[in-house]
Amino acid sequence: MSSQLIGMESFREYSSFATDDFIHTDLSKTHVENQLPKVNINVPVLPSTKFPRNEAALAFIPIKDGEKITIWKQFLFTWRTQGIYQALELLSQTDLKKCSANQMTYGMVTLWKTVKAVQHVFMPLSNMSSVIDTVAMFSHTKDWSTSPVRYLAWHPHCNKLAVATRDDTVLVYTGSTSTPVVVRHSSQKNISSMSWRPLCSAQLAVGCASGVALWTVDPASLGTRPSASCLTHLPHPTSVNSVAWDPQGKFLASGSAQDSSLYIWNVENREATLLQKIRGGGYTFLTWSPTGDRFLACTPGNVFKIWETRTWLAEIWDVMNGYVQAAAWSPCGTKAIFADSVQPTLYCVSKSSSTKAATVVADFTETQSSEATGLSRLVQNLAWDPRGERLAVTFRSSDYVALFRTRYSPTLSLFPCGVLKGEPDEVASTIQFKPDFENGALLTVAWSSGRIQHVPFSFLPQHLET
Known part of the structure; x- marks a missing residue:
C-alpha cells in the first residue's frame, strides 16, 4: 500500500513501520477473541426513527366519538407529556387566526416568539426542530439517527463494554459473555454519549434527552435488567x-449544544x-486529559x-470556520489533536506552545489516487489509544477506518499503517479503543450492520481488510 492512499505527501516514510512490528509472539488471536464480548445487534428488531416520538404521541390523544382534536387539546396534551416549553412551541407554529384564540393567547405567543428570537442570538441551535436533529448533527457516530449502535463505552479498568442501541437500550457485556445486562428506562431517550466512572466497577453515566442517567450496574449480574x-x-434544562x-x-462533566452552561x-x-459562557453557544463534546x-x-x-482544572482558568481557541467535530488527548495530557467540520485536516494544540497556534499534523485533501478509495475529506471521529501509539480516524464520506501509528513526544508525528474495511455494504459507525489492553492496542468498531468487531493491532493483516 502506498502513501497516496491517504493523500498526504508528508507520510511517505510510513512504510518503514510494518505490521510485523505489532505482532507479539506470546499471544494468539484466538486467545484475545476468547476474552472479549461477542456482540451483534439484531437490526430488524430495532424500531425505526423515521418520525420523532413526540409527533407520534399526538396520535394517541384521548377523544370522544365524533370529537375533533383542537389546538387546545394538543396544547394541553403536549404540556402534560412534554412540558410547557414544547407546548408553547406548538402554539408558536400554529396559525392562530384559524383558531378561537383570544387576545391573551396572541400576546403570550408573541412574547414567546420574541424570547426565542433573542435566545437565537446567543444560542443559535435553540431553534432546531428536535433533539434528534441536534444530537445527530454533532454526534461522533456516523448516521447517528439510523445507526443500530449509537455509542460504545469501554470501562477504563474492567473487561466491560457498554453498547447503546437505536432503541435507547444500553447493553452491558462483561468478559467474554454473550448475554448482556439490559439497562433501560422510560426517561432514557436519544442517547448521545456514555462514560464509565473510573475507579468504580459499576457506575455508568448516560447522556440523553432528559439529562444524565447515572446507573449502578451490579458487576456480578448477568442477563438481568437493573431496577429503577x-x-x-x-x-x-436541555438534552445532553x-x-x-x-x-x-x-x-x-455534562454539556448540551443548546445550553450555555457547563x-x-x-x-x-x-x-x-455551573461554568457559564456565552461565546460558542453550548457544548458538543467534553473530554478530560x-x-x-x-x-x-x-x-x-x-x-x-x-x-x-486547578484554577478553572480557560484558554479560548478559535477555528477558522465551522466547529470542532472531534478531539482526543495524548497520554501525557500536554497535546490534543482535533478536526473541524469544514477542513479535511488534523490539527494539534500543545500546552508548551508559545505561539498559541494549532499546527497541522495531517491533511486529508483528496488527490487523484485517493478519489478511487473514498478515503479522504472531512473527519467524523477520532480515537487515540491510551498509550498514544495508535490512532483511528473515521470520515463522513468514507465507509472505512484509517489507521495510524503515532509518536507524541517530543513532537507529534503520524504514520499511516492501513485501512480497516468491513463486510460488503458495511459502514464504520463508531469506534473506541479498549483502555486497559495489555498487548498493544485493541480497536472496537461498530458497523452499520449491527456487527461489533474487536481488532487487536498486533494481528492486523497486511492490507487490514476483514
Missing part, C-alpha cells in the same frame, strides 16, 4: 450531548457547579476552550 432504584437522574468523568472519578457534578451529593489537570470543551461555534 439503580438509577440516579441528574437533570438538565456529552458526558465525561475526570480520571479520579470524582467529578462528572455542568461539573459532584455525584455523591448530586450538586453541580488523562492527567486530569486539563479539560477540553468543544462548542457549536468556531471556538473551543481548554480549562486548567
